[in-house]
Amino acid sequence: MLTGQEKIYRETNLGWVELITGCMFAGKTEEFIRRLRRHDYAKHNVIAFKPLIDQRYSVNSIASHSGTMLPSFPVASTSDIRNIFERENQKQKIDVVGIDEVQFLDPSIVDYIDELANQGIIVIVTGLDKDFKSQPFQNVDKLLPLAEFVEKLTAICHKCGNFANRTQRIINGQPAAADSPIVLVDGKDSYEARCRNCYKKPE
Ligand SMILES: [Zn+2]
Known part of the structure; x- marks a missing residue:
């Protein structure tokens, strides 16, 4: 049973974009999975993607912090998503596309998400709105005005x-400097959610 808003969109074959954003440890992936499962229960054809860079994830499923799983395709680029979508859409028409951690994909993902929604696809996306320096994250900055x-x-x-x-990045127990390397080989960095009072702007 569709809600009124969804019914209008589906009957007129209009797609839309839903963006779930915020800092780390806010439950974005849990919300993402909840929304995709909801469409899955309604027998909509759902396909999900996640960037390969996110090492928390096992290969063929989305794992949230709380451990819930959903089948998905690991991808390196927007063109991977396009190829897999076109292949799967030939087999069975796709209704819903999920993309987790969109800030890790190349910037052409923004136009592709728009293109999918224009084709009548419901696109559900998660992404961090800011990096550890509190600067807007790529792709999410463009999706904010684009998403319905x-x-x-x-x-x-x-x-x-x-x-x-x-999100505060921590290295050796201290807030990371602004010029700290993005990837530490020994993995000694970690992240904490911080409020405006406790966040220390990296210098
Ligand atoms: Zn605080």
């Missing part, structure tokens, strides 16, 4: 329990 629906989730500040909407 935006949900911004907050985490709980690891220090004080306030609403957190920033």
